[in-house]
Amino acid sequence: MKKKVPVARNVGEAREKALRELRDGLDVDLLLAHALGLTREWLYAHPEQVLTDRERQVFHEYVARRAAREPLAYITGRREFYGLDLRVDASVLIPRPATECLVERALVWWRENPPAPGPNDPAMIVEAGAGSGAISLALASELPEATVIAGEVSVAAARVAHENVQRLDLAGRVYAVIADLQPPTGPAPRLLVANLPYIPRAVIDTLEPEVCDHEPRAALDGGDDGFDLYRRFIDEMRVVPGGAAAIEIGRDQAALIRAAVSGHDPRLTVEVTPDLEGFDRVALIRGFR
Numbered sequence: 001m002k003k004k005v006p007v008a009r010n011v012g013e014a015r016e017k018a019l020r021e022l023r024d025g026l027d028v029d030l031l032l033a034h035a036l037g038l039t040r041e042w043l044y045a046h047p048e049q050v051l052t053d054r055e056r057q058v059f060h061e062y063v064a065r066r067a068a069r070e071p072l073a074y075i076t077g078r079r080e081f082y083g084l085d086l087r088v089d090a091s092v093l094i095p096r097p098a099t100e101c102l103v104e105r106a107l108v109w110w111r112e113n114p115p116a117p118g119p120n121d122p123a124m125i126v127e128a129g130a131g132s133g134a135i136s137l138a139l140a141s142e143l144p145e146a147t148v149i150a151g152e153v154s155v156a157a158a159r160v161a162h163e164n165v166q167r168l169d170l171a172g173r174v175y176a177v178i179a180d181l182q183p184p185t186g187p188a189p190r191l192l193v194a195n196l197p198y199i200p201r202a203v204i205d206t207l208e209p210e211v212c213d214h215e216p217r218a219a220l221d222g223g224d225d226g227f228d229l230y231r232r233f234i235d236e237m238r239v240v241p242g243g244a245a246a247i248e249i250g251r252d253q254a255a256l257i258r259a260a261v262s263g264h265d266p267r268l269t270v271e272v273t274p275d276l277e278g279f280d281r282v283a284l285i286r287g288f289r
Helices: 011-022 025-036 040-045 053-067 072-076 097-112 134-142 155-167 228-236 254-264
Strands: 078-081 084-087 124-128 147-152 174-178 191-194 244-248 269-274 280-286
Touching: 011 025, 011 053, 025 040, 025 053, 025 072, 053 072, 072 078, 078 134, 084 134, 084 155, 097 134, 097 191, 097 244, 097 280, 124 134, 134 147, 134 155, 134 174, 134 191, 147 155, 155 174, 228 254, 254 269, 254 280
Parallel strands: 124 147, 124 191, 147 174, 191 244
Antiparallel strands: 078 084, 244 280, 269 280
16 A cells, blocks of 8 residues: 655645755755745744645645756746846746856946947947846946846847846836847947857757756757857947957857957957856957957
């Protein structure tokens, strides 16, 4: 006779049961808090809180999805990036902590090179491949003088970016638009940023299931060597004289970015900055005339 699994009656029992399945306390706490619409701190303070049948069912579904290696961010529909609470779904790449290095480098450059007043040097930032809008929104939140155009080729992803613009009350300063690579603007931007797909196609299926089975393939696939889209992006980039472009690259792509930029315009310079783990992560392109 099959042994009957006891039903979790309260918060404490639900956490204990889920921990045996997921073995990740943070994931369990975040899923349970999301299922109940409460905070993690509240859960810790009220382990005796009795769960309704609906709460148990929803939490069970969340745990099953996470056990199947669906990313936590897609289950909860939320991801924090650069201190911002973003909405995400399976149409967008989940923002990574490493991408905050791109934001930091872009902010340093902007503050060291502030735009001069006048129509020939607009305080404009343009992003190519914006996804959820994480980079554009982070830059806008730190640079109140800037207008940011977030271009995204996927209609579904652009909708997510637009929703995040509204949620963060940045409408009128950040505009999510449909565009293939750099969105067209009247004047060229002062700063161009991008985090385009840069994973070699053959590598994608070797990644963690959370990535290769759930995240949008179009947001990962950079072609045979991972640099197909960036070559086209570099050939088409437009920046005002004295401006810059900042892009995220893979850990072994410094030589690729330097070769692509040199082939486009040998007068341009490339400065590569590592992430917190010491891997090459951000390429800053300067020397636009």
